[in-house]
Amino acid sequence: MTMAIQTKGVCMSFGALTVAEDINFELPVGARHALIGPNGAGKTTFVNLLTGRLTPTSGSVFLGDLDVTHMSQADRVKHGLGRTFQINTLFNKMSVLDNVCLSIAERENISNQFWSTAASQKRIIEESLELLNLLGISGDAKVLAKDLPYGKQRLVEMAIALGLKPKVLLLDEPAAGVPSVESHRILQAIDSLPSEIAIMIIEHDMDLVFKFAKQITVLVQGKVLCEGTPDEIANDRRVHQVYLGEGHE
Numbered sequence: 001m002t003m004a005i006q007t008k009g010v011c012m013s014f015g016a017l018t019v020a021e022d023i024n025f026e027l028p029v030g031a032r033h034a035l036i037g038p039n040g041a042g043k044t045t046f047v048n049l050l051t052g053r054l055t056p057t058s059g060s061v062f063l064g065d066l067d068v069t070h071m072s073q074a075d076r077v078k079h080g081l082g083r084t085f086q087i088n089t090l091f092n093k094m095s096v097l098d099n100v101c102l103s104i105a106e107r108e109n110i111s112n113q114f115w116s117t118a119a120s121q122k123r124i125i126e127e128s129l130e131l132l133n134l135l136g137i138s139g140d141a142k143v144l145a146k147d148l149p150y151g152k153q154r155l156v157e158m159a160i161a162l163g164l165k166p167k168v169l170l171l172d173e174p175a176a177g178v179p180s181v182e183s184h185r186i187l188q189a190i191d192s193l194p195s196e197i198a199i200m201i202i203e204h205d206m207d208l209v210f211k212f213a214k215q216i217t218v219l220v221q222g223k224v225l226c227e228g229t230p231d232e233i234a235n236d237r238r239v240h241q242v243y244l245g246e247g248h249e
């Protein structure tokens with residue numbers, strides 16, 4: 001199987017605190033994967049290790065066949081790695097459309113000459129509107145990012161990530177803080193993404209996780225506790241212990 005992204009023996013410590021311990025993780029092309037685990041398990045740290053925001057203390061990260069362990073975040077994005085953050089990173093004073101246009105211009109390396117040619121402007125706007133349409137928010141294209149309800153802001157973040165045409169998309173709690181009415185739209189949006197993109201989602205809402213994921217990794221105290229299909233995970237005694245707090249080491 002071709003791996004979109006994988007780690008080999010990844011370890012990460014912050015001083016005396018170990019937050020990733022010998023993680024061997026594989027995300028195949030086209031994966032629909034969830035990473036779950038209690039607060040503080042090291043999920044966001046792991047995403048940061050994949051994206052290059054952090055460099056592992058030891059071990060390697062591969063994007064396709066390429067060893068990207070020491071590659072910058074920006075270069076990883078150019079090689080097809082997209083992400084959304086647990087915390088909003090929109091340009092608040094720009095319209096929704098401009099936020100997405102900027103990401104596409106960035107992908108094409110023309111963000112510094114953004115409005116230079118009418119032709120590229122038109123093409124970028126069209127592509128942005130298509131993305132907003134895919135996410136069900138094209139009606140808000142002209143609204144300033146800061147004036148959108150939070151749930152829609154998260155959808156704009158996804159549009160921005162998609163504007164970079166990622167091969168791998170890492171979603172860190174895309175529905176966090178989003179009212180449940182709107183969180184369904186986020187799931188719908190994720191469902192409508194092109195099937196060849198490998199997607200990994202970090203999510204606490206187990207309904208959402210079980211609807212979305214074909215494969216689940218459970219992370220506890222920086223270690224992979226187990227991995228399996230939703231059925232396997234739902235029936236795993238160790239997972240129950242972690243979530244119910246019994247016998248939790």
Ligand SMILES: Nc1ncnc2c1ncn2[C@@H]1O[C@H](COP(=O)(O)OP(=O)(O)O)[C@@H](O)[C@H]1O
Nearest residue numbers: 014017019037038039040041042043044045046
């Ligand atoms: N930059 C950092 N410096 C020191 N400790 C950190 C840093 N980032 C995260 N941690 C710690 O690492 C652990 C894992 O955090 P995190 O990856 O955010 O967990 P999760 O996303 O699973 O809730 C936590 O104990 C957190 O306090």
Ligand SMILES: [Mg+2]
Nearest residue numbers: 043044045086
């Ligand atoms: Mg987190």
